[in-house]
Amino acid sequence: MDLRAALLPAILSHFAQQDPVVGEPPEIVRFRPRHPDFGDVIVLDDGHEATVWVGVFTHFHATEYEGSFTDEQLCARVTEHVLEWLEALFDDRVLAWGSHEGGGGCAWFEPWEPVDDYIEQKSGMLWSGPWQRRPH
Numbered sequence: 001m002d003l004r005a006a007l008l009p010a011i012l013s014h015f016a017q018q019d020p021v022v023g024e025p026p027e028i029v030r031f032r033p034r035h036p037d038f039g040d041v042i043v044l045d046d047g048h049e050a051t052v053w054v055g056v057f058t059h060f061h062a063t064e065y066e067g068s069f070t071d072e073q074l075c076a077r078v079t080e081h082v083l084e085w086l087e088a089l090f091d092d093r094v095l096a097w098g099s100h101e102g103g104g105g106c107a108w109f110e111p112w113e114p115v116d117d118y119i120e121q122k123s124g125m126l127w128s129g130p131w132q133r134r135p136h
Contacts, residue, residue, distance in 0.1 A: 057096035058104030097124030
């Protein structure tokens, strides 16, 4: 399975305005942060999954854990998931908190939906800068 071959052109075509930097394997691409406290976002090819390092905060694995897929289907699904997540990140719809050393995390939200209390109470960062809690 060549996840890099599926992800790299898709990321470069969808997010050229974010100035992606193509990496050496296993790194596929890196995005320099809009706000310096966020840290780089790095997409790695880990075989049957993509690992996405979310700045200085956390990482997640983009793959399918259930079901049976051909390599081509799995590449397409992982690519779709990574593209959707990056779009949310660059639109300031991903809140990241904590650190790699001590329990970081991230949550994706939609601007038209109420933010749940778990996210609302976090101190963290959006791609553009510090999270501002929403007025109730």
